[in-house]
Amino acid sequence: MSxxxxxxxxxxxxxxxLAVTEKELDVFAGQLDQILDSVAKVGEVAADDIPPTSxxxxxxxxxxxxxxxxxxxQEESLAGAPAAEEGRFRVPRILGEEQ
Amino acid sequence: xxxxTRLTAGELAAKIHGREITSVEATQAHLGRIAEVxxxxxxxxxxxxxxxxxxxxxxxxxxxxxxxxxxPIAGVPLALKDVLATKGVPxxxxxxxxxxxxxxxxxxxxxxxxxxxxxxxxKTNMDEFAMGSSTENSAFGPTRNPWDRDRIPGGSxxxxxxxxxxxxxxxxIGTDTGGSIRQPxxxxxxxxxxxxxxxxxxxxxVAFSSSLDQAxxxxxxxxxxxxxxxxxxxxxxxxxxxxxxxVPPVLLAAQAGYRADLKGLKVGVVxxxxxxxxxxxxxxxxxxxxxxxxxxxxEVVEVSCPSFTYALSAYYLIAPSECSSNLARFDAMRYGLRxxxxxxxxxEEVMSLTREAGFGAEVKRRVMLGTxxxxxxxxxxxxxxxxxxxxxxxxxxxxAFEQVDVLVSPTTPTTAFKIGERADDPLAMxxxxxxxxxxxLAGNAAMSVPSGLxxxxxxxxxxxxxxxxxxxxxxxxxxxxxxxxxxxxxDRIPDLKGVSx
Numbered sequence: 381m382s383x384x385x386x387x388x389x390x391x392x393x394x395x396x397x398l399a400v401t402e403k404e405l406d407v408f409a410g411q412l413d414q415i416l417d418s419v420a421k422v423g424e425v426a427a428d429d430i431p432p433t434s435x436x437x438x439x440x441x442x443x444x445x446x447x448x449x450x451x452x453x454q455e456e457s458l459a460g461a462p463a464a465e466e467g468r469f470r471v472p473r474i475l476g477e478e479q
Numbered sequence: 480x481x482x483x484t485r486l487t488a489g490e491l492a493a494k495i496h497g498r499e500i501t502s503v504e505a506t507q508a509h510l511g512r513i514a515e516v517x518x519x520x521x522x523x524x525x526x527x528x529x530x531x532x533x534x535x536x537x538x539x540x541x542x543x544x545x546x547x548x549x550x551p552i553a554g555v556p557l558a559l560k561d562v563l564a565t566k567g568v569p570x571x572x573x574x575x576x577x578x579x580x581x582x583x584x585x586x587x588x589x590x591x592x593x594x595x596x597x598x599x600x601x602k603t604n605m606d607e608f609a610m611g612s613s614t615e616n617s618a619f620g621p622t623r624n625p626w627d628r629d630r631i632p633g634g635s636x637x638x639x640x641x642x643x644x645x646x647x648x649x650x651x652i653g654t655d656t657g658g659s660i661r662q663p664x665x666x667x668x669x670x671x672x673x674x675x676x677x678x679x680x681x682x683x684x685v686a687f688s689s690s691l692d693q694a695x696x697x698x699x700x701x702x703x704x705x706x707x708x709x710x711x712x713x714x715x716x717x718x719x720x721x722x723x724x725x726v727p728p729v730l731l732a733a734q735a736g737y738r739a740d741l742k743g744l745k746v747g748v749v750x751x752x753x754x755x756x757x758x759x760x761x762x763x764x765x766x767x768x769x770x771x772x773x774x775x776x777x778e779v780v781e782v783s784c785p786s787f788t789y790a791l792s793a794y795y796l797i798a799p800s801e802c803s804s805n806l807a808r809f810d811a812m813r814y815g816l817r818x819x820x821x822x823x824x825x826x827e828e829v830m831s832l833t834r835e836a837g838f839g840a841e842v843k844r845r846v847m848l849g850t851x852x853x854x855x856x857x858x859x860x861x862x863x864x865x866x867x868x869x870x871x872x873x874x875x876x877x878x879a880f881e882q883v884d885v886l887v888s889p890t891t892p893t894t895a896f897k898i899g900e901r902a903d904d905p906l907a908m909x910x911x912x913x914x915x916x917x918x919x920l921a922g923n924a925a926m927s928v929p930s931g932l933x934x935x936x937x938x939x940x941x942x943x944x945x946x947x948x949x950x951x952x953x954x955x956x957x958x959x960x961x962x963x964x965x966x967x968x969x970d971r972i973p974d975l976k977g978v979s980x
Contacts, residue, residue, distance in 0.1 A: 399835040432866030436922020462817030
């Protein structure tokens, strides 16, 4: 049985903001299915009584002094922007035609 | 006259600090070598000739005025992986997404290198956003292995490893999320170290999988790696996962390793990393290395780490999950590529079209895989289970290090494969990281040191040494002692085009 359908991969691409092509979907659907089939192996040993590890170094609440430090200037912040206007990031319209 | 590109970093530093040669001469020699061979090797994405020469002149001027060198490797040239931010110098991560990005700040590693007087020659090629094991996923063409230019130099840090093997730089920086320092070192006959997670700051290292990413030193000798390790390591308040503890004494350990044998050391051979899928020549090289460790006086025992066989699967859930979240920052709004901003598309459409145009196939695969593994309904079965496996792997390491001082295995199951051979088969590609991944998941320190050439194809093989977290110095003691016993290797590399004898 396959783990993931072509439609599900299309949905994932949408969630991940990737405007993939139909041809890519054909390839990715097969590959993701194959990869999921392989990595599902983790379920064999993941017993209920094993705590999860999210990080190699167990750290909580690393604080630093709340002091003013030099930061990037407005010009430096905008230097890499794909588009800037009047000292601000210029972005495409937020709302779609139908909204 | 001595060919300066053939010297180690330690030898170059001694000559520069002793005013026998200048840093500018050393830098020019390496820039010349890059100009000569990099058209073939493609280790560099950007060569910063002016910046390198300016840094070299500064070191020479300081020495001329009688000042102490800023560090033991001041004036020595280095190749920097293109995943670390460099102020004023392009940082692409091997991606079209960042093709024209020039960072407005330095990564902590970059800053430390500059402060130490290290001369940054340029930025090295890599798999896009460090996702890959062959450097074929670079948007700017693959890097070629100097041992055989039809073969891969490893990945993701193939540019860094190839620059060392091609004598374009005596030192390089890599980053290792699942093996991206050690596997390239293994297949190019060079040395690469993944320090303990948190040992080297991640500030300014473009994130792939934040709980696994770790920058580290690469060189042609264990001593050179130790010299570089001491420059880049240490606590950094800008990285909340940075370890607030003294840097392990890696240089002293390397020096001790060169002088003494390994009597009293207990070495564990990981029994899971052998058998099917392991190239016979790699296996034989590994067995010879273990025999040499015994000859050096080490006690060798077999150690079973049963959970390691699940490491690859856990990694290919955890790393894509973190990557799908980290790469959400490439939204075409604040920096990087933007396409289709023609007034007819909404911000969300521009975002999707830009990410489609800017990311390569492997990045898209992992972003989607991570999105899937983290989605409700699948989270427990995939990401949740992978996190439990991570616990089991850490427990295996803990139990093993109660019995032995270091663990050893082959670094990667095969020698360098042909360019294109695994490009369309993600699962085959992932197998290259089989032996390196456990140390990323557990966060301990690990090194790849060359163990000679495979007898069936004449290509380099790497011995992986693993040590407990914060015991990075053990890698250097064992690596240095073994390096002496093994004897020179890189002088057997075939000459590249235009190389004078």
